[in-house]
Amino acid sequence: MSPRTIFYVSDGTGITAETFGNSILAQFPGPFRHVRRPFIDSEDKAWQVVREVNECAQREGVAPVVFLTLVNDAVRDILTDGQNGPAAHGRAKVMDMFRSFVEPLEEEFGIKSNHRIGRFSDAAKSQEYHDRIEAINFSLAHDDGQSARNLEQADVILVGVSRSGKTPTSLYLAMQHGVKAANYPLIPEDFERGHLPTSLMPHKRKCFGLTIDPERLSQIRNERRPGSRYAALDNCRAEVAAAEQMMRRSGIEWLSSTHKSIEEIATTILRDIRPDRLSY
């Protein structure tokens, strides 16, 4: 089956169109070919996309799907051709995301929308953006237990054995949510001492644990250091058991990263540390 072409057309980055479009498309088997057209902020650029969509439809013999997030009415009208799609000839299936939702909200709020392009526009000036960048810097400086300085500033400290998913989760929390996430490995020396690393002691209530199936851990470690003691299944089993015991004894909540994406892990942690607050 030849892939259906999907266009993401936006006057901003198109990230919203893509995120949303992919969620919807995940409900279908595919295959899909993705074409991104960001920063379509003039009528000229809009006409260029219309031509491209129509050529694609003609070449492939099926209608491309076009996800739109456009706030400029003139640009949007070109791509939606009034009601009939960019396709004066009905050649594309247009999903106009803003029209479907902005209008009901205008009615509900009793005001007109401001037609602001892109939620990231001029983000560079906002406090919230500044906080996100600071959080990224913090998480990088506190990756893998590199530094115990300023741990009191951390929103959360991830703990777990090496390669349990702490680093990508910390960076994701910082980047997407402005959360200052440090991470600290639990290593064999900690297990011998039988307690958490001393520098974490005063911050126990901010700690959140990640664990992982020993089989999966061994597989991941073998990709990095094939055949090593570090990657051996029995060693992974022992480390994971010791880490779980330590977290249990210290009263640290944890979850298993084995079948979870960093998005799912982060969402669970956020629910814990910030039940009602989001950051963008």
Add this chain to the structure above:
Amino acid sequence: MSPRTIFYVSDGTGITAETFGNSILAQFPGPFRHVRRPFIDSEDKAWQVVREVNECAQREGVAPVVFLTLVNDAVRDILTDGQNGPAAHGRAKVMDMFRSFVEPLEEEFGIKSNHRIGRFSDAAKSQEYHDRIEAINFSLAHDDGQSARNLEQADVILVGVSRSGKTPTSLYLAMQHGVKAANYPLIPEDFERGHLPTSLMPHKRKCFGLTIDPERLSQIRNERRPGSRYAALDNCRAEVAAAEQMMRRSGIEWLSSTHKSIEEIATTILRDIRPDRLSY
């Protein structure tokens, strides 16, 4: 004006609902209070959210807005109460994102959707997810010119003066798009030698430059090292001028990060290095 409450309700992480909801809400002045309810995957949990939404409506005297991404019909029906909102009493404004778009696509594709929950579900098993994690590891290992090893594996190498935005952009490219993005600082020693760092020479066509207004750069550097020579405006001016000259001479494309978010920078770079390919 007291904030309007916005609920994001999903049977997955809710990331799609939030991204989309925030894009739509950016068209309105607010203020908004955000409440996230992820992993709503049973009828019991759905009823709990309905109660919460209704209590909120009663307490605040205005209708909360509820963004839904639910694929389970039974759960969705509870929250949408057929057509009338989670509010048997019409107390909430429900934005049912899937119903609006999945149905037209079922018609277009001529098949029923598979009702798969969340695009990140069991992501941990997919090749694409594996590649994203690999890209994060690569970008971390190649942050700030730390290593010139395996640079041939990089999809892109960001260059620019210290604090021009290379690190967060590299991590964003890796995390969101599975792009292996290295980054390399251009430092005074490079300017004295008058050419790109030697290790970058063989990879010039993969380099992409970031520049920044000297005033803004000085401000950012002063936050980190107040009053230093490093942060002084005249020094920032000289470094930026030398870096731009070097990029121009080397034929490296660049953009200014001054008024751009990492999302906007990344989108521009992707257009360059991957015009027609996305990764999720």
